Amino acid sequence: MSGTYKEPCFVYSRVGGNRTPLKQPVDNCDDTLMFEARFESGNLQKVDIQIYYLYIYYYFYYLNLNVIFTFLCLPPFLFLCIRGEYEYQLTVRPDLFTNKHTQWYYFQVTNTQAGIVYRFTIINFTKPASLYNRGMRPLFYSEKEASAHNIGWQRIGDQIKYYRNNQGQDRHHHFSLTWTFQFPHSKDTCYFAHCYPYTYTNLQEYLSGINNDPVRSKFCKIRVLCHTIARNMVYILTITTPLKNSESRKRKAVILTARVHPGETNSSWIMKGFLDYILGNSSDAKLLRDTFVFKVVPMLNPDGVIVGNYRCSLAGRDLNRNYTSLLKESFPSVWYTRNMIRR
Numbered sequence: 001m002s003g004t005y006k007e008p009c010f011v012y013s014r015v016g017g018n019r020t021p022l023k024q025p026v027d028n029c030d031d032t033l034m035f036e037a038r039f040e041s042g043n044l045q046k047v048d049i050q051i052y053y054l055y056i057y058y059y060f061y062y063l064n065l066n067v068i069f070t071f072l073c074l075p076p077f078l079f080l081c082i083r084g085e086y087e088y089q090l091t092v093r094p095d096l097f098t099n100k101h102t103q104w105y106y107f108q109v110t111n112t113q114a115g116i117v118y119r120f121t122i123i124n125f126t127k128p129a130s131l132y133n134r135g136m137r138p139l140f141y142s143e144k145e146a147s148a149h150n151i152g153w154q155r156i157g158d159q160i161k162y163y164r165n166n167q168g169q170d171r172h173h174h175f176s177l178t179w180t181f182q183f184p185h186s187k188d189t190c191y192f193a194h195c196y197p198y199t200y201t202n203l204q205e206y207l208s209g210i211n212n213d214p215v216r217s218k219f220c221k222i223r224v225l226c227h228t229i230a231r232n233m234v235y236i237l238t239i240t241t242p243l244k245n246s247e248s249r250k251r252k253a254v255i256l257t258a259r260v261h262p263g264e265t266n267s268s269w270i271m272k273g274f275l276d277y278i279l280g281n282s283s284d285a286k287l288l289r290d291t292f293v294f295k296v297v298p299m300l301n302p303d304g305v306i307v308g309n310y311r312c313s314l315a316g317r318d319l320n321r322n323y324t325s326l327l328k329e330s331f332p333s334v335w336y337t338r339n340m341i342r343r
Contacts, residue, residue: 033088037107040199043092043308044107050087087119095309097316102126104263104310106193112183121178123165130162132177141191142184153196157181198268200302207235216279219289225297226336229314232302234333239278239294255341257297260320261311262304271298300333
């Protein structure tokens with residue numbers, strides 16, 4: 001947190017993250033990968049180069065008597081530290097103002113070298129079971145692949161394992177995810193992520209497209225339901241064929257919400273698919289708009305999305321467990337959603 005802040009805690013998040021230029025590594029300094037996560041929805045706390053500790057035991061033999069002598073002034077072994085040059089140990093950041101909820105990761109890697117097998121190991125997951133042991137693989141994006149071959153996010157990785165490690169403290173067990181990978185290009189800018197990212201900026205750009213469309217904007221009205229702790233806007237969409245006065249009480253409401261958990265990005269992609277359909281020109285979509293009033297909150301937790309949380313808002317709590325809370329200031333999005341449903 002910047003030293004210029006006077007508040008005792010984080011109080012405001014914004015799209016794009018820090019507006020000041022990020023410090024960039026010196027080009028061609030060595031072959032070490034460079035990691036970055038100071039961008040919207042990014043999450044990576046620390047990276048270490050893997051170090052292996054090697055003990056070499058030795059003995060001194062008297063040639064004729066075959067007696068083992070111990071060299072008293074030294075331990076009976078050599079202690080060597082060996083750097084795993086292409087192996088990196090990563091720690092993801094827990095949700096802000098908590099010490100848990102480590103599942104979402106999203107980070108950038110630069111200074112890559114093609115043809116080298118790298119190993120990445122994230123060491124502080126808390127879930128005892130994972131789909132990574134049942135075929136799931138990390139997501140990868142290469143700027144050079146996107147530019148040259150129009151290839152976007154793709155599932156990658158070999159030797160993928162998810163296992164319990166001995167990193168836990170206070171009797172809490174931690175789990176590791178490890179995988180190996182060869183980058184397709186040298187000097188590339190690449191990204192790894194747990195699921196396909198969908199940021200608050202993505203949502204705002206999508207809603208702007210609807211608002212500027214002369215057709216869809218006639219039956220989709222976009223309003224601000226409330227503001228979050230960090231003063232980000234929570235949007236609500238009202239989708240229906242324009243009502244006549246005589247029809248105002250005849251249509252039932254259908255309410256949909258998404259992205260209460262920031263790290264569950266798949267809910268935003270499902271919501272986008274639904275909105276693409278219900279705002280389309282098919283006869284079924286038109287019938288649905290004629291029959292119902294759809295109230296849609298596409299992102300309940302924009303603060304958590306922006307800062308790269310997995311489960312919580314900036315209150316450090318799971319919004320999905322606070323729909324009955326009366327604390328409007330702490331949980332504004334679910335409080336206003338609940339009141340909207342009651343009306």
